[in-house]
Amino acid sequence: MRKPIIAGNWKMNMTPSQTVKLIEEIKPLVAEARCEIVVCPTHTCLFAAKEALKGTDRISLGAQDMFYEERGAFTGEVSCESLLELGVRYVIIGHSERRQYFAESDETVSKKVTKALEKRLIPIVCVGESLTQKQRGVTNETVGLQTRLALFGVGAGNAEDVVIAYEPIWAIGTGMTATSAEANGTIRRIRGVLAEMYNPETSRKVRILYGGSMNAGNAGELLSTSDIDGGLIGGASLKSGDFAQIVGNLS
Ligand code: PGA
16 A cells, blocks of 8 residues: 655765666666665756656656755755645655755754645655664664654644655665664564554554665565565665665565
């Protein structure tokens, strides 16, 4: 009932010309895919990506961030309207790298989620615990609180459109992955929080992805669990073959 999503978070990699090349490589490899596929290049590569995606409806475009104001004196920021004009449908919000290096807070995440939904962009909201939080045994509390704060003020109807990405910080870019049981367990817990915030039906509809060193080798097991509805892929999304192999698990 929940349509799975494989989303590539390209982070600060790829120039516009490299973006076109990678998309041209990916396109034929995922032509038969049945899940939703999203690629998230940097803002400066979105126009090139939009052009390269012409003629396929298999792959959607996502951005890696956005600002919560409509327009104005916010040097360096990017508005939802600009993203929409570039054909963007999804936007990653609150990635741990933005929380860590760019002072993204639960409050700004919440404002961005609200604005994205208002503008009909689909937010991919990232939550996840640090290694210390995991070692202290507060993973569920941490991701539960992040989820509650990110969706604060969002009604049940809109909440169904939100995509959540559970990304344990200690697993991002490290080659360490949560076991499928661990990841599925935490994602079930996030679903429990959504049921408390809204209702069981809404919580069953929200798609929750796993992210953190997901690759062609481990994706099959992670994606075969009851509650993991896809992946947010960093490193492995930059290699067309690996990305297509991950997508292939859902076809
Ligand atoms: P990774 O990144 O797959 O390279 O660990 C995932 C992410 O940060 O979204």
